[in-house]
Amino acid sequence: MFVLEYSTQLLKQVALLGSGALTTLRIFFLTLLFSLPLGLLIALARMAPYKWLNLPVRFYILIMRGTPLILQLIFFYFAPSAILPEGLRFTLPRFTAAVVAFSLNYAAYFAEIYRGGIESIPLGQYEAAAVLGFTKSQTFFRIILPQVIKRILPPVSNEVITLVKDTALITVLGITELFRVARNEANRLFSTTPLFIAGLFYLFMNWIVTKVFDAAEKKLSYYR
């Protein structure tokens, strides 16, 4: 009897947390969607031989990696209306602001990973492509990038795993996601159990992330 009641309650909680997990997943996928290509652009800018492009990008990366993401979230939500001159003020919807902050932050991390990957491709690949007459953009997208992707899978997977956990930070903008639901439940029931159920959710998501990356690594292991 007790066990039954206990387990229905547990089930109820899991369902509740699941609903919070949906928001978590949305921010997760949107962040990847924007930050992965943006990171590539930033990496290219970072490696460009022009100082005027180079220096601001380095500064951008320093700020984005050097300060806590939570502050960046607060900044992107509150700053446009607090800092801009009167006529130009605007406010992003909170979820949009969260996506912007996450994407810009993770793009900085991904940019450094891309850069490492791109710089590790031997010069000979560029030269062979040049002599065959490939244009610069053909060379990059047909020859270089596919090889880069294979090489950067491990560090990217690290960042993605961190992202799964970082999603909890959006709660600072008043968005309810997995960890917020767990905290509310913990408060209401006066128990830390919901927090640990949330932990299992994160573990599960990260387990899937790991599997996906393992599969990708396997898929790309057709060559060396």
Place this chain on the structure above:
Amino acid sequence: MFVLEYSTQLLKQVALLGSGALTTLRIFFLTLLFSLPLGLLIALARMAPYKWLNLPVRFYILIMRGTPLILQLIFFYFAPSAILPEGLRFTLPRFTAAVVAFSLNYAAYFAEIYRGGIESIPLGQYEAAAVLGFTKSQTFFRIILPQVIKRILPPVSNEVITLVKDTALITVLGITELFRVARNEANRLFSTTPLFIAGLFYLFMNWIVTKVFDAAEKKLSYYR
């Protein structure tokens, strides 16, 4: 007049935050002190050819990287007295529990970095050492490890930068550190300024971290 008052207030805040930063620095250095060598042990266990040693270590790394650090902090502080059988219960002092959780968590990350580094050293180095008669431990400490350290500096610096920011999590155990001080001030003054001053503190610390690693990289660049 106003400016003066404003700037004394700002100075006062910086001083207050500075006191919080001391705790931040303590947890930061203690975590590095324990997790760097521990990570090496874990990496060696992870690579050992014994399944009984190997599998638990993989599981450990999965849990430590797959679940939020904040939960691990809660766990190491509360679990010993909540889970253990009556007579064996104990509670670690909060700061100690924080150091334990941080060290165990970061050791998992460092372990994977060490592993990557160790596996990237060509077999020929081991063979050359073996033929010259070096023992296994001489080979590891004289030949392999120094080369590993050079190679893993960049990923280690990434983790250390993250650690600077992660220190803010210890507030979950009721320890007052930089970010907690900033939040309290922000609450009391109804202003986000303290948060952004805290941001500058983190940026400054990370700037120093970056400089230290740059210097180390330079120092080790005497060979390739």
Place this chain on the structure above:
Amino acid sequence: MLRVENLYKSFAGTEDVVTGVSFQINEGEVVALIGPSGSGKSTLLRCLTLLEKIDHGAIYVAGEPMVTTAPSGEVIYAPEAALRKIRLRLGMVFQNFNLFPHFSVLRNITEAPIHVAGMPPAEAEALARQLLAKIGLSDKADAYPYQLSGGQSQRVAIARALAMKPDILFFDEPTSALDPELTGEVLKVIRNLAAEQMTMMVVTHEMAFAREVADRVIFMDKGQIVEEGTPEILFGRPANERTRTFLGNYNLNAGS
């Protein structure tokens, strides 16, 4: 086919690496370029294949100017469109092959014909298979570069270059990354190309090969052409003292 006039090339912070080189290669001719390490052979080849910009001089490919130098000393490259056309006339085989590791052997060969030359994929594949047959690697069409031995890799690299139907093919030490036993396969392919009247310029340390296959041998030292001539003359009775020393060295290595 190729004419080089008074070519100079240096790198930032180095003395001149190529200093006033002039020569020409006629259609169907095979020229071997030999010389000690650091004499500027690779640099010269890289200038000819547009991998490096020259500092002075002129290069003409099939009569068309690829680059010239104005009396003011300004180096003028042909416009981008013209350069692109000229580039298609030049093929290059690298010492380290530089195959694309993520493409199969077949795709390594077809990628450029399809996406650069605009050849229909079916036609490109047919051509690739024909080339593979010619170099004796028909069974490796679906293999990936890491599955090939060095000699096989180099032969694929040659096929990849040939698929673009270049008018002139450059080789930079095509066998020096290979075990001596694998060298034979590659040299055989080059010999066959020579027999088919392919215009080629080969930087090589394989004196025996240079001797056998080249119509003309150019000996370079310290960025300059010291001596050139038919293999018989250059190996048999070199006019220049430096050439004699260099070739003596070679004979010593060979242990005879």
Place this chain on the structure above:
Amino acid sequence: MLRVENLYKSFAGTEDVVTGVSFQINEGEVVALIGPSGSGKSTLLRCLTLLEKIDHGAIYVAGEPMVTTAPSGEVIYAPEAALRKIRLRLGMVFQNFNLFPHFSVLRNITEAPIHVAGMPPAEAEALARQLLAKIGLSDKADAYPYQLSGGQSQRVAIARALAMKPDILFFDEPTSALDPELTGEVLKVIRNLAAEQMTMMVVTHEMAFAREVADRVIFMDKGQIVEEGTPEILFGRPANERTRTFLGNYNLNAGS
């Protein structure tokens, strides 16, 4: 000095790589080991230098058993202490040098004498400088491996092995990673060692070198010793058909 009896070695999932090899090397003798790629030469050398465990057979170094096989088929290695002593009698020079990149040239040479053989540092350094003088690299004592050319690296690798005063020195293709021009330096050093009566076994593709420096040549194919003899006999009038094919190949490559 070294006696090998009926040695077998295979890897998990491969057919036997070395199948019943017996031979011996006398003190002061130089033996060249030749044979086609994949014939098991490197594997044999690795078995002799304890880098691989053998599956069957016996190896004796200076009369002492390093490994033997009991009638039951069990392979018995000498106890760890004895093995350590035997290991010190064996030196090995690798194809890829495998210098320690984080040590200077001097320290590459002194590290093992000091920390393995327990030589006083001053003495080790004096020895190292003497060896460096011998290989003509006195001025490179403080250089790091990445600053050396291939030929210089290989000579340092030889000095590193010699510093441990081995009784027998093994070389696995000591020159095949080198440009032909750099090969000369290394071959000269080995020739000098031979003149000093150093016992050596050299796996090599340099037939000319084998011919000149070896007292005896062993030809291996498919894991077995096909033929052995003095260079004059083996190169001049090989008894075995397989040897003839292999050497014919070599002569073809040499282009003569």
Place this chain on the structure above:
Amino acid sequence: SGTKKDTSWEDVKKKGVFVLGLDDSFPPMGFRDENGQIVGFDIDVAKEACRRLGIELKLQPINWDAKEQELNTKNIDCIWNGLTITPERQKNILFTKPYMDNRQVVIVRADSGITSLAALAGKTLGLQAGSSAKDALSSAPGFEASLGNVIEFDENMTALMDLEMGGLDAVLMDEIVARYYIQQKDKNFIVLDEALASEEYGIGFRKNDQSLMEKFQDTLIAMAKDGTLAAISNKWFGEDITVIDR
């Protein structure tokens, strides 16, 4: 283990130290002043109570999410920080009698023209996650249903910033905190006269620590009788708003 003898008061007395757990960011009940010292109404009361009981008061900041664990693992002896008494919490904690009333009030921008709860229909309301504002809202289902959107924040501060910025139309929070804020920062906010269900603050103890709870409850009643409590209330709120023993 209901049969076990309750020695909680003796234990504390023997230790000589009483550990009070609080979230140190809850002005004016317990928070940090500009020097980083923990001050507040609850703190002043607790100090006086401990003085009378002859024990030392130790203030232990805790994370609000982990308060159950903190209490159950005996890291703290009580939670005394404007803790709202709810039936759900009463299952797990032992409360003193309520010592203060607290209404949940609605703050809006002065220029918003909103003057009643009804005017909030379809609007966006913010509140602090896990706070009693949340409970109060849940127990006013009609009002909750009339709202357009409810946003939960980590802290009241961010909610009020959002209100100022226009991201929210109203914030629901403890009256005590609201008045403190408005007094501190003269922002253009007003508090609506209408409020949600009033609730009560109590001190929370471990379920079994009956004797300890009673000791403090008795001391509080004594402090109320001799006017000490009123004086402290006047210091922080300008009037006596305590309710114990009334």
